[in-house]
Amino acid sequence: MTSHSTGASSGRVKGPGSGGRLTGIDAARGLALLGMMATHLLPTFESDAHLTPTWVGLTFSGRSAALFAVLAGVGLALSTGKQHPLTGRPLSAARRGIALRALVIAIVGLSVGAFEVDIAVILVHYAVLFLCVLPFIGLQLKILCAWSAAWVLGSPLVAFLLRPWLMATHPPLQLDHNPAWQDLATPGQLLSDLFLTGYYPVLQWLSYLLVGLVIGRLALTAPGLPLLLLVGGTALAVFAKVLGTLAMEKWGGLAALQSILVDPSFPLGSLLQVNLSGVRQEGSWWWLASSAPHSGTTLDLLHTIGTAAAVLGLCLLIGRLANRTGLDLLLPLRGAGAMTLTLYTLHVWAVASIHLQGWTEEAVYFAHAALAVLIGMAFVILRIRGPLEWLGHAANQVGRGVPDLSTKK
Numbered sequence: 001m002t003s004h005s006t007g008a009s010s011g012r013v014k015g016p017g018s019g020g021r022l023t024g025i026d027a028a029r030g031l032a033l034l035g036m037m038a039t040h041l042l043p044t045f046e047s048d049a050h051l052t053p054t055w056v057g058l059t060f061s062g063r064s065a066a067l068f069a070v071l072a073g074v075g076l077a078l079s080t081g082k083q084h085p086l087t088g089r090p091l092s093a094a095r096r097g098i099a100l101r102a103l104v105i106a107i108v109g110l111s112v113g114a115f116e117v118d119i120a121v122i123l124v125h126y127a128v129l130f131l132c133v134l135p136f137i138g139l140q141l142k143i144l145c146a147w148s149a150a151w152v153l154g155s156p157l158v159a160f161l162l163r164p165w166l167m168a169t170h171p172p173l174q175l176d177h178n179p180a181w182q183d184l185a186t187p188g189q190l191l192s193d194l195f196l197t198g199y200y201p202v203l204q205w206l207s208y209l210l211v212g213l214v215i216g217r218l219a220l221t222a223p224g225l226p227l228l229l230l231v232g233g234t235a236l237a238v239f240a241k242v243l244g245t246l247a248m249e250k251w252g253g254l255a256a257l258q259s260i261l262v263d264p265s266f267p268l269g270s271l272l273q274v275n276l277s278g279v280r281q282e283g284s285w286w287w288l289a290s291s292a293p294h295s296g297t298t299l300d301l302l303h304t305i306g307t308a309a310a311v312l313g314l315c316l317l318i319g320r321l322a323n324r325t326g327l328d329l330l331l332p333l334r335g336a337g338a339m340t341l342t343l344y345t346l347h348v349w350a351v352a353s354i355h356l357q358g359w360t361e362e363a364v365y366f367a368h369a370a371l372a373v374l375i376g377m378a379f380v381i382l383r384i385r386g387p388l389e390w391l392g393h394a395a396n397q398v399g400r401g402v403p404d405l406s407t408k409k
Helices: 018-041 055-060 063-078 088-112 123-132 141-167 181-185 187-197 202-217 225-250 253-259 268-274 285-289 298-325 331-337 340-353 361-382 387-400
Strands: none
Touching: 018 055, 018 063, 018 298, 018 331, 018 340, 018 361, 055 063, 055 268, 063 123, 063 202, 063 298, 088 123, 088 181, 088 340, 088 387, 123 187, 123 202, 123 340, 141 187, 141 202, 141 285, 141 298, 181 187, 187 202, 202 298, 225 253, 225 285, 225 298, 253 268, 253 285, 331 340, 331 361, 340 361, 340 387
């Protein structure tokens, strides 16, 4: 959740393409932050017997967090050679820097895990993803594309086969809370939750960082690339969602899955539209045909990868328009996107600690979103890093052997 490079985090318009590209990436990250806040604070289901999905659940669930992960991969590519991956000693130094930055994120995540809050905090998973992607940082584009495709296709199948074994133990190898410091005492349960049985299974979610690396290795300054991301991402997202919907509703998938559930009145149809993370996906191969948010299937990965690419393409296009007009159209979003680690942590702390009696859910969300935007804009205008971004940047620079403790961007 930190900015992808020293220059990238500044958000300054530097000229055609370059500045717009960087501000567009930060803006997409800011949009992901606001989307995740919406799923945390606004209802994703109506409070009725059928758990009717709300527009928030249908729009943001699964997509906002995936956008974060894809952008993490883009940022790693930009900070490790862009179109020309680092090799040799520079690559080793970059890996050390990324590993130390991941350590900072993990420490923050384990500390935030102590908060009593009804939010699935992504930070520890995010840190583990940074470590898992290190072997892929130096790969050339064609090889990286092959690994990305194989991971999207193969990791859901591996998870489907392994997960029942982990859940059949007593107790199941799954946490019923966010990862926290005390979970280090039970490493088997912690690792199983992080990689396979938890809310953000790293095994499948590594697909997002790999695809992000692919996107970041492309010539992002090329005139047609943002439009290609927008159109191609939209087409991929629609294809995956349509195929998953057909499999469930027209080809018998939903009926087959409903028949193996203990409670026949369980609102599986609604969960397939919004969030499948709380359902044990075992006992039928039909689970792999779903495109449901947080199902971790190939179709879910393809759909959310497509939406992430489309959002990034749109933000890049708006960034280029801002360059031409001289208007900083993305300032509210890119400000928040340049310091997401700090703002996300503050958001989770506020949800856990500040209870606004008499406020509606919409008002609470507006307060969180408005503060995130205003704080982010202030830091960008002042050209300074957020406090946790400063820690992550400093750790990264120490790992690379070029310590830079300046708070300036």
